[in-house]
Amino acid sequence: MGLKFHFFPAVFHDETLHSVLSRYARLCGVRSCAAVFDGAQSAKCFSQNVAFPCRLAELVEALPCDTGLSLAAVIKRHTQLPYYEPFLTPQQVDDANILMAGNGKGLMLRLGLIASRLEFASRVRFCFDCVQQDMACVGAAYWHRVHQLPGVLICPHHGTPLRFLDYRWLSRNSRRMHLPDDEDVQSHSIPLDIPQNLQSALHEIAHRSMQVLEIDVPPLCPDAIRSVFLDGATTLEMASDTGRLHLGRLARHMSAFFEVLPSSGEYSILSKSSAYIPAAWVVKLLRKPRGTHHPLKFILLACALKVDMERILRQNGPITESLNRTANTETPGGRAANGSPTDRSSTNEYMSEASETIWRLALSGADAKTMASVTRNSVTCVYRMIRAISDGPDRWKEARLSKQLGDRRNRFEGDYRARLAHECRDYVWLHRNDRQWLSERTQEPGKAHRPRGQQADRFKDLDLNLANEVVQCAEMLRALPGKPVRISRTKIGRELHVLSRFEKQLNKLPHCAAALAAECETLDAFHRRRLSWAEWKLKLDGKPITQSALYRTACLRKFQI
Template identity: 25%
Template sequence: MSVTSGQEWVRGQFPRLDWLPDETLFSLCSRQHLVMGNLDPATTSTSVLGLSEKFIKHDIPCGIAALEQNGFHYWGNAESILLHHTIFSVFIPFQNKTKIEDAIITIKGDRIDSLKYRLGLVSSGFGAEHPLKACPYCMREDVYAHGIAYWHLTHQYPGVLICPRHQAWLMVSTKSRRWSGRFEWSLPTKDCLIQQASSQKLWLRPAFLNLANNVIDLAVIGRVMSLESCTVAATYRKAVLQGGRSASLLDRIEPLRRFHLFESLPEDEKSTESFMNQLIRTPRRSIHPLKHLLLIDWLFDDLRSFLKAYDAEVARLVQRVASTPSRKPDEQVSLSNAAAPTKNTPRPKRLKGQLKEVLLSKLGKGIPKQKLCKELDISVSTINRLLRANPVTNALAIEARNSRELAEHRAQWQYLHNLHPELGVQALRNTIPSIYAWLYRNDKAWLMAKEQTFVKPAKVEKHPIDWEARDSRLLSMIRTAYEAITGLQRGPVTTTELYARVPMLSSCLENRNRYPASRAFLSTVLHRSKSKVLHDHVQCGKASGFR
């Protein structure tokens, strides 16, 4: 079936599906797939997004610009869908505006490419995988109100592990994972949902609930604005200096570290200080929003208080920049243009008496030639001839002109620095190369001294990871999962069942040089399960009289 005929088929035979409250784009496409009755996910993906099933993304999609072209324009425009029906908005507030604009262009296209890496998700320590989550109480209400359970957007944001409405722990889907149903459309069902960890009852519920509310509020902010990174860092610094907190940052984040998503968070005072320095200094790379929210929770308790402090810092910085005596780069007038003769300029003439003395005095003070020409109604040739006849004044004029140019270029470089304090020397130099080049040739010592005052990227100390402890913890989780599975069934234990009960197992096994004890146990139990199946088949054959 062609894409065109598929579009006509959707319009002609199937009912129009509209958004349900707080629904994600993936959820609506999954409902559309169900209504269309397609057995192959690719058929729906091609009809809706114009892409194959390999591009089915449940968190940050791609190809959404094709929705309007494929007959689904009534769902809204691409940017509206992106901001209100995907988790993308939560990554906007602390990102550079240029990166956000580039990301939106990428998402509208047909490939995600390295988007998650560019947003800082891969290297964040939290991972770039965002498994689908659902609240069992919300599912029950959805079936009663709408006839079907669906994926809620507020449940899908990274860091939201508890339903803010029912204060119930969210369950994780085994679909749309790298190890199960990766390229499928799916809706929440009891069969595909599992608890996030067997120790959920031991978690500190208020800490996770507070984080969930802050994440959701941040996503709302991301739909309307982004924050200046330099001002955010200045707001953090001011709050840290004020002090007055009853608990340390390490104590504040300790309850969260019980869940494997937050295992990369600091575990001692030294790593906590490094974590804080990464945020209170103006960042030069993308930082995961969860890191910002954890620091905000410690410094301000909630996002609303942080925004008030941020607005106050914006007002203070604007006032400081406004009071800086500097000229904008585009206001600079080059000397060559200033000295260029204009139409109907006065012809050279002899200067005598008081006019000559006034002109020499003003030239010695460094007043530009063009300004004197207009003021005294004389030509540039007259001034040049006078300067040649008075070498002392000529030397003073050259010195004054050089001092003026030096002050102007310094002021312009300082203005750029105040305008973009988050940029390094190279990035600021690329903004207006001519200013940097002039200062490098004529005032290198001052330029090098100024570079030392630039904000440098925070150095995050990498502490050694206790891989043996991680291996031991993973092995314990695998053993528990294996015993639970074998206690419920007599058949073989599969890797999919283990992945479902230990969601972090898939990502851990990607590193082939780590977790030797866990790998050995997996190899043993999976081989044992296969051998048991083979033995049962042989025994069954003997009992039936087959040789």
């Protein structure tokens, strides 16, 4: 025989599903789960006092028609999923609704709570004043969802410390249906001993938690939340205008913030940090958020940075729209061609001026070091700002590839005028990545591809150009800082990428051969230059000049001289 309710009590505001079913059990005159639900196997899944009950589809199907409770209404009004929903992804919310309607297998893992120590630190709690008020107003005491939220130790309605059930007694009676006014519950409840100086901060946290629970918003954009937090950190001078965190100041501020909070339960887990670096979860939320985080972390950080929760919970639409608009209206090709700065009306209003400069340089194909040098930021900060933009890394990659492609094409065309295609320095890269353009370009003959009757003129032009390049290369090698490098035909050929020409065609290049003979130094001349440098180096370092010191500094051996 399937599960069927012949009547069902009216539900109250902010009541947990376990509380509604417990009142139903009291009206039936029984307490055990098996007796109330006729041994239905699914009852143990939706009747326990947990944050995410499951098998809710079977429960809703068994309810009387006049209750007006749909599956969505049960999840939205009588479970804790609305508390987590703003900080989950849309896919996670959809999966949670499906799993709560079904058997719930893998639900905690899907929401990222399976490894969260905050959930294990939570207890079943109630407010004595709320019990009295509920009995006077609606005629029955019931469990409030807001009292069961992690970190809520003060009643947001009355500002009084909550009472929590002894977990040892609760674990032995987890299958029974309880209400806050039961004698067993009252006798096994323990009042929270919270000093008066801590109650103000805890009351604010409870009020913010209730805001998150009761407000109906879709999943928020992580970049939007981060922008609001960064604004708060910047106002408190814990972050620069470019979004770079001052970790020392932030660590001291967070330590002072946790001093007015209890040192047990959830707060003992989140308050762990060093003297100079804040807790890892704080840095993650203020930098690029990866994955999902527990709502209590967002609430605590908002309290610490004096950010209004209403501002966080109501900022999703405009920021998401702004990011999407920027991604759709600005392409790497268009920016590279126009070179004009981004119109502020089409950029994310939460990006700082430095972020806009970095993004403008990124779309022009600049590398990370160049952007860091121009904006006076670290390379890490550059990467972080680009990752904070929707599709930023992919679009930056396309822009860099476009710039590299243009640079290599221009360089190849310059080399191709005087050299064969396979001798040009960018031939191999273009052959791999831009073969069609390379094939079309090499069909047009350059100076190096004239008929054989004009080969003499080609070598004459090439000879003069190479002779000048040899002289310039030799001067460059002599001017190199540090230990002298021997100027030889091989070294110059490798620097100019013409070593094979020196080996095979030097007899056709008289000016080039003369330049090489004049600029290349003998082994003895090189050793003398190296020893002169070693003597200068020893004098500069203030060390004694001895024969062994000279040879050692010059990296020479006696038999080489």
